[in-house]
Amino acid sequence: MSRTLPFLLLTILPWAATAKPVRLAHRHSGDENPTTTQPAHGQAVGRVVLADGQPAEQVSVMVKGTTIGTSTEADGSFRLRLPAGKQTLAIAYLGYVTQEIEVDVPNRATVTIPAVTLAKSAQQLSEVKVTAGRTINQRPTSVSKMPIRPLDLPQAVVTVNQETLEKQQVLRLSDALVNVPGLYVTSTTGGTQEELGSRGFAYGSNNTFKNGVRFNNGIMPETSSLESMEVLKGSAAILYGNVAAGGVLNLVTKKPKFEQGGSAALRVGSFGFWKPMVDVYGAVGKSDKVAYRLNTSYEQANSYRDEVKSDRFYVNPSLLFKLTPKTDMLVEGDYLRDNRTPDFGIGAVDYVIIPSRSRFLNVPGALNATSQTSTTATLTSRLNDTWQVRAVTGFQHYDNELRSASRPTGSIVQGPAYGNWNRGLQRTETSENYFLAQLDLTGNFHTGFLGHTLLVGADADQYQTNTLAYTNPASPTSASTAVSTYDVINLLDLNREVAQPALRLKGFGDLERNINTQANTRRAGFYAQDLLSFSEKVKALVGLRWSYQETPSDVYYYNTVVNRQPQANGQVLAGTFKQNRRYDNAFSPRLGLIYQPLKTMSVFASYSNSFSPQANTVADLNGQPLPPSVIDQYEVGVKNDLFNGALSANVTAYRIVNSNQIQSVLPTDPRFATASNQNSPQELAGEVTSKGVEVDVQSKPYLGWAVIAGYSYNNTAYTNSNIYTNGSRLRYNPAHTANASLFYTLETGALKGLTAGVTGYYVGDKLAGRNPRLLNPADGKPWATADANKFISIPDYLLFDASLGYTHNRFGLRVKLANLLDELSYNMHDDNSVNPIAPRTFAATFSYKL
Template sequence: MFKPALFVSALLMACNLSAQDTAQYNYPETTSWDNDTVKTKNGDVLPEITLNAHREKTAVSVGKAGISPMDLPQATAVISGAVIEAQQINTMSDLLKNTNGVYIMGTTGGYQEEIASRGSSMGSSNTFKNGVRYFNGMNIETSGLERAEVLKGSAAILYGNVTAGGVLNLVTKKPRFDFGGEVGFRSGSFNEYKPTFDVYGSLDQKKTVAYRVNAAYVNAQSFRNEVQAERYYFNPSFLAKLGKNTELLVEGDYLNSTATPDFGAGIVNYEIVDIPRERFLGVSWGYYDAQQLTTTATLTHELSDRWNLTFINAIRYYDTDLFSNTRPNASGGTVSATGNWNRNLQRSQVKDNYFLQQLDLKGEFATGKIKHQLLAGADSERYKTYTTAYLGFSNSNLFYGNPAHPEGIPYYDTVNIFEDYDPSNEVAINSLNRNTLTTVPVSRFGIYVQDLVSFSKHVKLLAGIRYSYQDTETLIRRYTTNTDDAPLNAYDDAFSPRIGLIIQPTENQSVFATYSNSFQVNTGTDINGNALEPSIIDQYEVGIKNKFFGEKLFANVTVYQITNSNLAQISLENGNTNSNIKELAGETRSQGVELDLSANPMAGLTIIAGYSFNETKYIKSNTFVEGSELRYNPKHTANLSANYRFEAGKFKGLSFGVINTYFGDRFAGRSTTAANPNYKLIPLDGYFQMDATLAYKWKDFTLQTKLANIFNELNYNIHDDNSLNPIAPRNYSAAINYTF
């Protein structure tokens, strides 16, 4: 239940703290930011300054064009390195506690954190690291992050095939020419320990080549019995000055993760049942092994003071192997009213190779008294994904490994969710029989141009368009019959325009209105066997951005509507029941309001707050109930965090903070359809969570502690069927870091 009094109390407590006003510092033109350190083009380090929590002054790099936040007709949010450090952020869930309307939608299997925004899932196509698409089907390591950027709403003009909710860009720490670094060790609840390492410096005396290396290791158990995880992370980068106007940045990023799959339980006939929070009901020998390697080379050349070129080459590879029990209430394994669950097994392996080339030209010029800020670019992407699916047990494929059933059974075993799980009764299995190998090569090309036209300092127009072309081929090899299906090809193209009007009565206020659209590639065929065309999604956004009190307070309000008027859904023509045969006849609509606040009212004090409302419904459908809400999306989210650092006096070096979040009511379960009238939605209440942090810096040492979920709130993360996992109970962590 939402407790607004706690939010108000925390805000009043934070605002009543007193300290001297924030010192102002005028800094020269810079080329890079490293947490709270500012460097000049010569690599010199400037004195420490107080930076705004959301870096409202700085253009988000995910926007490509370098447009300042006040000139961009779109909502943005930036979680700076200072916030990451102050809040002791360790997971994506921690990070997104600062971005209202962008949230963790689910945690399927416990080995990933699924992100959503404005009612739309933000999958791997919407998740970027250093501007390159990043596979988010595994837990993301945060120790190497310099900042995180969110560009809300449509970004199709910049990145092509992205969903309408927005994009997330994770920016890693960059090389520096001065020598330094940090080593740290974190320990916490559930036997977690995490050593980290970060070092940077120059490779030559002339300071033409700089390097940086981040690394981390994580080993942790869980509040869930039998669940454990292990991660290795390595992030090297190099910056070379190839000339007066040319720089080459080469970055590597490697993550290896192993986790016990945990698909939860506790649903009987679409009702949540009371079982212990720590009870694990998966197979203890199950695993989800995942690794991802990305190498990015970014060449930047300044043609003049006003024009520059950026050329990005990137290669990404990921490999996952899932072997575990199937989800509860799936694959025929329905949990009965007595709690009995006939568990089946699943295995899948996925490998993906991804290549990117991207060229951007940015510049400023004038036609008479009208100023232009131009972006023109092109990108080419190539995917090749290999998915190996394995056969589970069925009436035609019996399991003979259970001693209690020598005659064979069409499932693995039976457990009862109301009883403590005993892994000693398990029968370990080395593998399953392969079923299919699906190979999907995808070629994608895009070309785009946009221009920020300043008619005066008060009236500006951002207009642009992108053309995207995509060629998708699907090849299926069936191991059971040793045959290949006929190749299926889909050729898709779309134009993605954006136009936005910006009115700025003063330099501290900006009012904007934007129209944009994006496209969503559809799978399946129409009733005639032809590939479906993409769905075109229209988005309208209106907002106001404000700077107050000498840029000590930033307040933004955004209102939006997103409409998919040609949603792909199963075709019912001629009594069809094949879910792969579809028609573009449905419609969904997402409407919402977002409020973002960030403030540095006094030296040492940072406040971040926000609220969002979103309602996403089926407007037209031949399958779902018109007017019903889509699953997983909370109507309300809110956040309020405050951190105070003593910068003088006997308490100098001490800091403390509170992090408050509210995650609103939403639905799990399955939406009722005409074909499945027994499906039901499961309403989940919203919940409030408070975390607290305490840190002390003495000379080169920093001691940090954090208490999360202080009130031990019990609620659930939603999976993609009708299976739920409880959130973590009250837990703590402590870390010590040495800076050199």
């Protein structure tokens, strides 16, 4: 049974016969009945745990015989303002024995109550349906690293819970994005990953996390093991260092439980899709100190894209150790193998999309084989009722081998060759090791009238990346990474016979190793952040981080034209070696002001910044490396819990300015003539501005109904550039997104357990291709002829999904129809990765609870 209880259930507890109607409040709130006056007050703080030592959330803590009370937070802690003098606290939780504790409350001071352990009750209760007890504005998130409610956070946060993920039968992250306005897919380059963006900025591996640890987003993560998906919008640099300005995404996997349980399921769908899934958990033996969980799945499918196939295996084991009543150790493993056909889409000629949904342009034998293995250990110890320490260590290994044709771009020269594409081969091998260590200390205390929720932490991580590229040994440009010709086809007419070049590769085996790039990025950071509570209504979040980053890379060249000395294995380093080194550091401040005129309403304004280091090869006019670009972010918003918490509605407006955007120094610049570096010198003189509005709406279940809705507007454009038109939009970012999901569950009657739902998701117009340029970067002068760069307008689209589910006893069945209107649009990168979205598809999941 869930430990999150609706307030109504508390009235049936044993002590309820002597209590007046209960009015619960939240942490940091003064919870006296406003009609009761007392001459003096103090406060009591404490923590409640269950019999197995786990924190007890949403436990009722009441002053006996009054309406003064509160409920415990996710970590079991509570803080209650109450009249001075002797008081009796009744601590109650459904299924556990109620405890009464006598406290002597000092005037204008705090009394600390020793940790309270609740014992299980022998009383048997009839079946009770438990619904969510907290709104999205009340439940703390792990992505914020602080034990505070989102209502107290001057930043937009969205959490998508497990129930929603299951109702929508989420298969990929893109399926879950329909619940988060302003988070969108920017492209699906190669069809092997989903590249995300928010507020005009791309999420890379730096911005994507699993259980608080970065993961390589070169592979599509598994969603069947997710407990929730957390999105922290806007700046997160103070917590995570070098992250893009749009926000961060954290995937939270399912955790071990001491009660025995689990499920087995089979999902089938269109295009030969099938996927068995198993999830089991429980205590190890009969131990009350060690629990486990194991999620695993296998997936195989064809595709609406001709000749595209996929094959995946996933396993996610975890162990929870109760080392002491105050200390837990959680060890989590994660392994994913993903083999699929690389697919760079349907192609474009002269920035015009070639209409098709299924045409496939890759070569026989193309394969993208990826595996990712990770392990994470998290130690959490409550030092006392004020302080808690959390230490995380993580390791991840990522391997990828890509064998594919190059990205399709046809000739734009008018004549017989118009649309011809020299289809080349590319082959790369990438291996990456990632290490992380992180230590956080959090405390909740007062200094006089001022309340503190303090976070002090440090982290360090390291990427060791090795990338090997292949080329044609017979090519005169074999020292470059250019792909080598396999054949020539015409993108406008695949049946047209085209003359083939004399020099052609027969297959991937003809390619030789060419360039080996070894990077070893090392980062470290120290940060402190404090939520200052001046009163129940006025708060401030202040913080500062210092980050350090090294980005050395070494480049080795194999078998260049000028130096071929094959050894026994046929390969040898050519003796060409290049080193690149960068050392960067940056400060990331944060200031947020929160005003809460009501306990269920928060108005906030904040400033923060993030930083973006430059590439190793970037240098200024004097040949010196450029410092990181610093990006300023401003955000204002309102968060509301309406109708007694039944509905949460949040509105956020933001402005993000990179006023030192990197751009080229043009040859027409007077400084260029006397510069010591005339090889593409750069400077921090451009500006890009992102601005927009986001609306998030979520309800708790009410009479069987549940709603999720949202809207976002964004405009990201050049606002100061020496090449591009000021005001021209940056690519890949939709101007508008909107979403609405409505679910209804029958809670009584013969069809009890029947759930029906519909989801609508709108993505507005986007731009791909390349931004047209005012000047020729090579000479800084207007183009003699028109600039060859052009935009591609990506059509907007509206997706409708419908689902139906039924559970009876241990059995369940869910069916889903996606893209009911069979809308056609594209995810694009430049003009050479044009990937159509999926057509109308069907899926069904059969499940059995163990």
